Amino acid sequence: MKKxxxxxxxxxxxxxxxxxxxxxxxxxxxxxxxxxxxxxILPEVRAMETQVNQLxxxxxxxxxxxxxxxxxxxxxxxxxxxxxxxxxxxxxIGDQAINITERAEVLLTVPPLKPLIDIxxxxxxxxxxxxxxxxAFVNGxxxxxxxxxxxxxxxxxxxDQVFRELLTYMMADPSTIPRAMELILVSRHLERIGxxxxxxxxxxxxxxxxxxxxxxxxxx
Amino acid sequence: MKKxxxxxxxxxxxxxxxxxxxxxxxxxxxxxxxxxxxxxILPEVRAMETQVNQLxxxxxxxxxxxxxxxxxxxxxxxxxxxxxxxxxxxxxIGDQAINITERAEVLLTVPPLKPLIDIxxxxxxxxxxxxxxxxAFVNGxxxxxxxxxxxxxxxxxxxDQVFRELLTYMMADPSTIPRAMELILVSRHLERIGxxxxxxxxxxxxxxxxxxxxxxxxxx
Numbered sequence: 232m233k234k235x236x237x238x239x240x241x242x243x244x245x246x247x248x249x250x251x252x253x254x255x256x257x258x259x260x261x262x263x264x265x266x267x268x269x270x271x272i273l274p275e276v277r278a279m280e281t282q283v284n285q286l287x288x289x290x291x292x293x294x295x296x297x298x299x300x301x302x303x304x305x306x307x308x309x310x311x312x313x314x315x316x317x318x319x320x321x322x323x324i325g326d327q328a329i330n331i332t333e334r335a336e337v338l339l340t341v342p343p344l345k346p347l348i349d350i351x352x353x354x355x356x357x358x359x360x361x362x363x364x365x366x367a368f369v370n371g372x373x374x375x376x377x378x379x380x381x382x383x384x385x386x387x388x389x390x391d392q393v394f395r396e397l398l399t400y401m402m403a404d405p406s407t408i409p410r411a412m413e414l415i416l417v418s419r420h421l422e423r424i425g426x427x428x429x430x431x432x433x434x435x436x437x438x439x440x441x442x443x444x445x446x447x448x449x450x451x
Numbered sequence: 452m453k454k455x456x457x458x459x460x461x462x463x464x465x466x467x468x469x470x471x472x473x474x475x476x477x478x479x480x481x482x483x484x485x486x487x488x489x490x491x492i493l494p495e496v497r498a499m500e501t502q503v504n505q506l507x508x509x510x511x512x513x514x515x516x517x518x519x520x521x522x523x524x525x526x527x528x529x530x531x532x533x534x535x536x537x538x539x540x541x542x543x544i545g546d547q548a549i550n551i552t553e554r555a556e557v558l559l560t561v562p563p564l565k566p567l568i569d570i571x572x573x574x575x576x577x578x579x580x581x582x583x584x585x586x587a588f589v590n591g592x593x594x595x596x597x598x599x600x601x602x603x604x605x606x607x608x609x610x611d612q613v614f615r616e617l618l619t620y621m622m623a624d625p626s627t628i629p630r631a632m633e634l635i636l637v638s639r640h641l642e643r644i645g646x647x648x649x650x651x652x653x654x655x656x657x658x659x660x661x662x663x664x665x666x667x668x669x670x671x
Contacts, residue, residue, distance in 0.1 A: 285666075287666065288666065294532075295529070295532060298518060298528060299524075299525055299528050302522045304519075305519055308515065308518060308519050309515070312514075312515060312518075312535070315532070315536075316539065319536065319539060398628065398629065401621065401628050402626075402628055405621065405622045405625045406622075408618065408621050408622050408628070412635075419639075446504035446505075446507065446508065
């Protein structure tokens with residue numbers, strides 16, 4: 232407990248950003264592996280997950296310690312509570328990137344089905360959402376958080392489109408079923424990354440406004 | 452702030468249990484709808500989600516208020532932090548039950564593919580895990596939590612088995628693809644309910660032991 236309180240808060244913010252950067256990179260690299268059919272990228276993604284898991288524990292411990300020893304006032308408490316929640320979502324984004332890695336490990340051993348339809352586009356939007364959600368957290372920017380939440384519909388629509396397209400493929404030629412199934416799963420994992428980014432944005436709005444925007448139905 | 456502190460903690464425990472009971476019931480009822488092909492159950496599941504969403508907000512607010520105004524000591528702080536995390540997982544179990552409801556709304560408008568393979572069995576185990584995880588939380592029973600975490604492998608194996616079996620179906624008869632896909636998605640939503648129950652158990656162990664058992668690989 233030698234460090235100054237504000238330094239500790241800054242340290243927490245920094246850890247959250249480092250972890251966010253890692254899960255963003257995991258997502259980007261695994262999709263790159265799929266697009267470029269480069270199986271050599273995959274062990275790198277798995278190695279990053281080990282770091283993410285370590286940070287997950289470190290951030291939680293730092294939050295508990297800060298609350299226990301510093302008894303933070305309302306604003307700081309909301310910041311720390313948001314960091315704990317965002318920590319959970321980032322760790323699960325890492326899990327999703329690992330799920331995609333597992334699918335890629337299968338897909339890269341068989342001939343490609345066809346270009347990856349809208350999967351790279353889905354990945355781009357999910358990554359942009361994640362990046363924006365972390366920017367919103369660091370800058371306490373609730374307007375950016377709200378704007379980012381709205382983008383989740385794009386990801387959902389692309390997921391439905393990918394699903395319909397691959398269903399047509401499978402019905403026309405059953406030999407494509409196993410590969411098409413893998414791609415459908417990849418698109419669902421990407422969708423969930425978008426969902427986690429949305430959760431992060433909701434936590435940012437709660438932190439900034441002290442108001443809960445969850446479960447309000449479609450945002451105006 | 453008229454209530455006594457210990458009453459407030461008891462009130463928090465009660466809210467967590469009420470929410471746990473609700474998401475457990477949502478899971479049970481939606482699988483019952485699938486098994487009995489009873490579409491009339493589905494609106495009831497959706498109605499329960501509204502209550503779950505309300506409790507999700509209430510529990511978070513209660514936790515923040517308790518921390519801010521009572522400045523709890525280490526043991527109570529770990530209890531409150533666990534409640535916040537468990538709250539998130541329970542809300543997402545409710546989301547999964549709603550995802551299954553959406554699949555059921557499709558599946559119950561078409562002729563059945565065949566008996567539901569191991570899906571009811573998966574649902575049973577996921578529900579047992581959820582119930583055990585909440586018992587472990589209320590009783591601070593880390594042994595039960597650890598035992599419950601180990602059951603997650605059963606759910607994962609059943610999910611793989613359901614997947615392989617439905618893949619065979621689809622390849623033999625492409626007309627079954629849309630229905631088989633819906634069932635595969637149902638099994639994945641059930642798997643995620645098992646994952647959330649596992650997360651709850653990890654939080655219970657952290658609460659009881661003050662030790663982080665996450666990311667330790669297979670438990671001995």
